Amino acid sequence: DDPKNAPCRQAVAWAAVGGKADAGKAQEYFGEMKSVTGVDWPDGTEADFQRLYFCGPPGGKAQCGLPPCTCSDPPCGTCYADGFAAPPPLPPRPGCTNGTGGIQCKPPSTALGYKGMAWPSMSFSGKKEMHIFAIGDWGGLDGSHQPTEGRTSLSIYNGGKKKGPSVFPRDRKNKDTTVLLCHHFTFLQCYCDPPCPTAINHECKPGCGFVKGVDDRAQILVAKSMEARAAKSHPDYILNVGDNFYWGGIEKNCGTPMDKLSFQAHHQFTQIYEGVYNGPGLSGKPWLSVLGNHDWGGRVFNNGWDQQISYTWYSDRWILPAPYWSQHVEYPDQGFSVDIYMIDSNAMDAMDPSASPSHNLCGPINPAGADCSVAGGPSSAGTCKSWFKSFWAENQMWLEAELPKSKADWQIVVTHFNCGHEQAWYKKLHQNFGLDLLVTGHRHDQELWDPKELRAGDTDRDLGGLMCFVTGGGGGISSEATPNPADKHDWFGEGQYGFFDLTISKSKIFLQSINYDGTVLKEATLTHA
Template identity: 25%
Template sequence: MVDRLVIILFLLHGASCLDSLRFLAVGDWGGLPTFPYETPVELAVAKQMADVTNTYHTSFNLALGDNFYFDGVKDVDDKRFKETFEHVFHYESLMNPWYLVAGNHDHNGNVSAQIAYSNRSERWNFPDYYYALSFKIPGGGVVDIVMIDTVLLCGNTDDDVVGDQPHGPSNAKVSDDQWSWIDLQLQSSKADFLLVAGHFPVYSIAEHGPTDCLIDRLKPMLYKYGVTAYLSGHDHNLQHINSQENGKTVDYFVTGAGNFVDASEAHKSDIPSGTLKYHWAEIKELGGFSYLEVTPNNMTMTFVNGRRTPLYTYTLFPRK
């Protein structure tokens, strides 16, 4: 396991774009295993991600898991890399870096092949099951992003059981090693904005609901170390949940509408009362993704739908 992969990037897209760090996040975008290999939602999201990148000169994209429905890929030569990724996200503007984590459907297949594909594609950056990123903010400051594998931490789910919880890690040592690594990354970060990105949500009101394993072990770390926000997918909609504990606030953003849209609110009563700030699941609007912009003074997160309509914007401030 790589102890820490640190990637320092400056925006070099022209003077008009040097005032902020800009990037996109999308989850659950993984197409179909049979012809036509993509969904109308995935096609619309890809087009709008490209248009937003053209307009705002975003630097990179975070892919939050379930990169290939329904059973991942078999090997590094699997045709799904072309059918679901290269042929859909083919726009020139989306040739910028992609940073990925694996989801439950990816773990049904060969995640090591997805990692190996990093050697086949200049834009596909998946160096290990979990890793850390660090980006400089134009004008001063740093954003750290801790990319985690929630399936290795918590175990996989049964796709045939609605709302199934992870069944526990298949390898306890691998899980414990990652927990220790996460604690070290969060404890040592001095970043102005500290994000954690994984597939399973901590909190969600939708089909799968909160993830018990992450509630038990990740959530206390988020508050202890002053994490700015946790980004996830898994549930196929857009959500913002803002929760305070012991005077500290963490924002939870679910961005899982890259391929399907599911309007379930089955777990609305399973998150702390009053913490849900936004929920969206309109299938006719063709999915959605997140646009994030960071300056030395604040970070804004905007949900955008598959018709490029800004849906909701929220502002976060530097860690104290």
Template identity: 25%
Template sequence: MHETHEATRALLSPATYRQHPLSRPVVRGTIAICVLVAVLALVAWATLPDLPQSAMSVPVLSRADYDDLIDPETAPTLLTLLAIGDWGGTLGKEMGDPGSCCVMYNGSVDTRSNRYKVDFYAQAYVADLLAASAAQLSPARIVSHGDNIYWVGVGMDNAAYRLEQTFEAMYDQPSLRHIPWLNVAGNHDIGGASFICGDKEPYYECSSADELVAYLDRRFEAQASYKSPHGDRWVLRDHYYLERIVRDKIVVEVYNIDTNNADNHGGASVCCQCYGYAAKYGFNAGECDAATRGDRGCVLGNTEMFDACMDRIDSWADDSYTRMAADLAVSDADFTLVNTHFSPHYHMAPAKMARWIELCERFKVTAWLNGHTHGFNHDIGIWGIHFFMNGGGGGYFTANNPIVTTPTIQNQWLVVGEPYGFLELSFSRDWLKVQFATFDSDWRFGGFDLSETTVGGVARGHCWFLPRASAGVSPVGLECNASFNGPIGAPLQWR
């Protein structure tokens, strides 16, 4: 049943930590990197920043507060984008390796519940769903939040093959084939938490700080230098780049930034390379969960190598911050969007979080879009910026984490269950409409047999209208009449 506006807006009262009620199962133990990255993802909530709660609240607004603007429910759509995160699954299913797709139990795909039927070919299902949405909306761009290539990204020698299999062949539908993808790098694109050196798998232990930094750069360049045969649709110009889209007198700017120095499975995990060392030297990879600078599980305690790696990753974030601030200072855009892999308040320690939030508040950024957490939610800052978690694109099995609020950021919506999906962004003259899209009830999922799948259509859930920056109104916006915050999509249960 659809919730009423009043019931939904009641969520604007201060949020609290909300933990998934079901426990996480034991994860596979055959391939160390797959196992332990999966374990870390499942317990990621335990390492989220410890942030204080507050009684401050986002103002509750009504249509009357926006009388000077065109009615968002009837305003004609002038431009659309699609946004997706954490979509680039591993290969090898035809050889019996489920890779990043699935919840594991006792060394095999967990078949004790039906969610595996959705998970096993989730990337392919979401690709069809994305194509169906694109056929309806004709998006100008697809905004991609990183983790394009699980588990460890690509090297210079295998980038073309992996991107052909994971990107080109997967998103080959006519409605998607020539749409530019605005990409950023996630932690799994630059090594994940395994060895970084080498130009193709198997990657190896670096011999020096200089070699480590050189191959860290090459891991990024392997994706950045890729040229798509379909209109050069793969876009990753730099660790920071600005995409400006002008359509029918509205201006949308997408600020693509590198936040891989985040604290939740970000730069430190990448630079420690713990799973690579654990596999090579035979120590318990369980140490990787808490490995930090100077530990055996962190470059075997080599602080020179760790510091050099972190300095490079920090420099990417610092450059993104500096260039984004300069571009925002002269921006004339109606809507400004941040595209990145990590969330400030979910994935960063307080100092880093505060730095990005202050920048967004100062320049009245419309929305921050990110992945990393493999679920969906919508948070609102009391000054009006909207934060959208959008990490269920099909490359890794979905797993919602607890809500994190701060004194100035409150939760508005957390998806019910563990569905896959993405966000649809539709722009009118005065409004940006953001809506969650997932599987409708016509889908039937085939599990290990893709031929047993029945492709359905697009179901749409949570929806919010965000006003343009120069409108002179509160940026908090309004919930759409068609917004649905109840159970939708698949899978709806952990098990």
């Protein structure tokens, strides 16, 4: 009865009578009602529509205050007022009292406010084997997401309009990327169930290399494989190399205040992350994270990348306090430590405005007036490339200053772009500054670059002795090549979908590339020189 809820009452009353009477428009507007309330719109009562407007506002437009209801999706404790999530209590963290303490206690005023800062040290006791998992390019399409701000639905094929993640089918090319084997629009037909009603490409073409039950369930399969292995190895934390949500990160414009959480961010995190990566040995484990190019927007720069940073203070396991930051880890009972440096390499996809429209953060698909200056990001498409190049130089200067200060036994860098980018610089970091391991993603497969296997003349893979791996096979997007192990002609590495398991000790790091079915694909051992 609060006067401020008048718009809510009007909307609910209209929906329960006149709104659902227009069947054509009602299906378009209330089509997701059953997934939110458990009741489809033709059978909905006024109470059901009230729950819909509280828990999953049609079109993402929140008109109702905090709900006196039980939301099925998302849970009632995080329903929405004014388009933002009701802030949950901050996870209890040592040293935080009444908002005081370190950076873990409250978000910065802008998304870049904590860049280059260290998250509080973590410590893991015991004499057991110590494990770290690594994964990237894992966050699929949120098919039950309701688009806002003029955006299109993330459901791009029949069968994709559902709760939880759906895989994004991208082009498949040959290994040298010189021949297009399967165009995205052709590949879509492999995922459509039932077949998509288009005038062309009525069937899945053999050249796509589609493996049913794998390509269309990749994120879930990798997550289940992680869950099964975590139950045995109990990783202490996860290294997340980015591309956390396809196609373009959080589907909202940048600029949400850092102490707020948008409906879109909460929904995507709930559907694609929180509801997927769980189980004994995996639940509650910290995810040390960076942004990928798709988290910035993929082909624009103004999506809700800042909301991924904000989520750090809404979560008890998601850690992304800035685009570049550091983490110190102690293993006191085994007498060693690790310094982990998380950096943002997405300048690699920042090009001139007219270049590569489908894969250019600064390209022509950016909307007119795109501006992330309020969040600390680029102010326009015209200044976007120079902003990212300057930001990358800032990352580099920071890392070159931090590495020599490290007293840890191991130094690890985590970033999004795959092994081979900025090759000479990483070679210098290894040979001059003591970098031990480079953890990457971006290419959608699994590749373990063991310097002991370097062939004479293979200059493209020469990192000067630095161990590197690509773990871009998290399954949010289709793999570079077919996952069919009988057809490895166009494989870059040892697998297409999977993650890595690192066993770390004072003297060595044992690396294992794990397939989506739990198979160990490749191993290597890193020791101090």
